[in-house]
Amino acid sequence: MLTSVLLKTLRDQSRALLGWAAALIVIVAMYVAIWPSIRDQPSMNAFLDQMPDALRNLFAMSGADMSTPVGYIKIELLSFMGPIAVLLYAIGTGVGAIAGEEERHTLEFLLAAPVGRPRIVLEKAAAMAVGTAFLVVVMGAALLWEGTWTGMDLPADRVFAAMAHLGLLGLVFGSFGLALSAATGRPGLSRGLPVAVAVLAYAVSGLGGVVDWLKPLQKYSPFYQYSGHDPLVNGLDWPSVGIAAATAAVLVAAAVVGFRRRDTAV
Template sequence: MLRDITTKTLRDQGRTLVWWALSVVLLVAMYVAIWPSMRDQPALNDFLDQMPEAFRNLFATTGADMSTPIGYLQIELMSFMAPILVILYAVAAGSSAVAGEESRRTIDLLVTAPVSRRRIVLEKTLAMVVGTVGLAGLLGVALVVEGQFADMGLPPGRVAAAMLHLALLGLVFGAVALAVGCVTGQAGLSKAIPAGLAVVTYLVNGLGAMVSWLEPMQRLSPFYQYAAHDPLRNGVSWPGVVVALATVVVLVVLSVLGFERRDVRS
């Protein structure tokens, strides 16, 4: 089993993944159930228009129409709750990959197995990717399938594009957690740093259009790559995909180098 680290990692997370999947399905069901009562409330758009611009930018409400299914989901689900859900999972997976093993005193089982440290990191990364993409994919399937019960008529292609960007957003922060864990071996740091970074980059993206000194940094925010193109309405932004993938690859390389050069705590 130790020779297939990816399978073992996913198997160890089996019960946790089931709860994550159930939570996603129930969360989507809640938003779908609320939709019929929201589409007949045109005053909501007036309320959104009267909100300060900073709030509209932070919650991705600029140009969104609450009377349409896509606008409703963009505001209520995709701007905040869905990113939080996927980022939490990815960070937890990235943190537990190496730093978590050290904190549980199980790292010896990995480093003494007939596999290289590089392979350990890469297979742990693959497990994180499979889990994160699977969670985002399940969210998309739940939106399309459950949305039919409320006549939302969501276009599967646009939903798939939004889920691709959502999964990449989670993987960026998951890769940060992995890199910090591989370099330091500290489980607490590997969770705290990506969490703090997520908050900072979220604010930078939301306020970048309003604060002149933040504007140059806005395009560096993973949330900009996730939401600026509005994939739920416009499809995949391939430049955004490339930037997110490149970020993940760089962080994984740093993870490999950090873990190979560090003395592991037993």
């Protein structure tokens, strides 16, 4: 198993992944169960309309309408809770890839195996990508299946377009955590800095439409690549997909370089 870092990592993560998947299924079920009590309440849309533009942009995707299944899911799941869950998993996995192995004193066994450092990083990144993809597919499938319980009809192709963008968002910040983890071996820094940058990027994306001096920065935010083109309504936005994928690839390459250069005293 040590000759395949990817398989070993996936095996080690299997129970945690199943736990994450179960949690996401429950979260989606909770939002689906609440939907019937929301859809016939015009006061909810009135509340949204009365919110200041800055708050509405921060906590709801553009054009969200609580009276429709698409609008409800955009506000309740895809604007906040969904990204938080995916980012927590991806960042935690990216940090655990190298710094976590050091903290558990298992890195020396990994380095003693007949695999080079670049391959370790690349296969750890691949395991993170597989795990993230698994979770967003589970979330998308749960939306489509559980939504039928309450008449929440969602377009399958648009749901999985939104899940693809969400998965790429997770990979960007997970790769950032991996790069810091590989370069420093410090789990606290490697976990805290991506979270701080994610919060900042979220604010820039949300407020860029209403704050003039943030507008030039908005399109550089990974959250803008995730939601700025409204994938649940418009489907995949290929330029945004390309930017997010390229960003993650650059960060993984930085992780390879950082790990090769670092003295791990092994």
